[in-house]
Amino acid sequence: MSLVLILILAGTCIVSFIAFNNRKVMDDLILWPPAVSRKREYYRLLTYGLVHADGTHLLFNMLTLYFFGRDMAPFYDGSIGSMFGFALFYLGGLLVSILPTYLKNRNNSNYHSLGASGAVSAVLFGYILLAPWSQIIVLVIPMPAIIYAVLYTAYSIYMDRRGRDSINHSAHLWGAAYGVVFTLLVNPQVLPHFLGELAQPHF
Template identity: 70%
Template structure:
C-alpha cells in the first residue's frame, strides 16, 4: 500500500475518529507546549498531527493529502528511497509546529492539533514541480497552482497577524516553507525547471 494511504487510513483517520469521542486520547496526543517543556513529551510534536477538530477538518486535510501526496510520494521516494515521502511528511509535522511551540512553550492555555502544516508542505512541494497545474477550490473553481500559492500565503500571513480565529496559520506558513526548502534540497534541479515553467504561463 502506498505510504500516502497508510498515513491517511492507518494513521490519521483512525486516531482522529477515535479521538472524536475520547477526550483522554486528545489530551494525551495534542500539542500542549507545557507538556513538552516540563515533561519532555516530545512525541507531541508529531502526534498532534494525528488529531483533528472535527470530521470536516479531517476530510479537508486528508483529501488534499490524497490528491497531492500520491504524486509527490513518487518524487521523494525516487530521491530518498522507499521511505522518502514518510520522512518528508514527518519532517513537515515537526518543522511546521516548532515556531508555535517556541512561542507558546510557557502558555498553559495553548493547544494545537491537525495535519495542516505537513499537508501544506506536500502541496507546496507539488507546486514547485507543476506551478501551472490547476488546483480546484471547493472542487469547482480551477486556479493555477502558483496563483493559489500566492493567495494562500497572503491569506495565512493576514490571518496569522489578526489572530482572531482558532486556526494555526503559522503552521501553514512554516509547512509551506519547509515543503519548498526540502524539495529544493532533495532535487536542486527543480528550481531551474520551476523558473522556466513560470516564464511560460499556462492559464
C-alpha cells in the same frame, strides 16, 4: 499509490475518529506546549498531526493529502533513494511547521494545536514547484496552482498577524516554506524546472 501514503491517510483517519469519541486520546496526543517543555513529552510535536478538531477538518486535510500526495510520494522516494523518503518528508513537515508555535507558546498552558495542516501544506507547495500552472480546485473555483500559492501565503500571513481565530496559520506558512526548501535540497533540478515553467504560463 504509495504504501506509506496509504498508511499515513489510514492512520490519521483512524486515530482522529478514535479521538473524536475519546477525550483522553485527544488530550494525550494534541500539542499542549507545557507537556513538552515540563514533562518532556516530545512525541506531541508529531502526534498532534494525528488528531483533528472535527470531521470537516479531517476530511479537508486528508483529501488534499491524497490528491497531491499521490504525485509527491514517488518524487520524494526517488529523490531520497528510499521507499521511506515521503515518510521522512511528511514527518519533517509536521515537526518544522509546529516548532515556531511551540517555542512561542511553550509556557502557555491555555494553548493547544492539532491537525496535519502544516505537513499537508508542505506536500502542496512541493507539488506547486513541480507543476505551477496545473489547475487546482479551491472552494469549487479552478485556478493555477501558483496563483493559489500566492493567495494562500498572503491570506495566511494576514490572518496570522490578526490572530483572531483558532486556526494555526503560522503552521501553514512554516509547512509551506519547509515544503519548498526540502524539495529544492533533495532535488536541486526542481528550481530551474520551476523557473522554466513560470516563464511559460499556460492555463
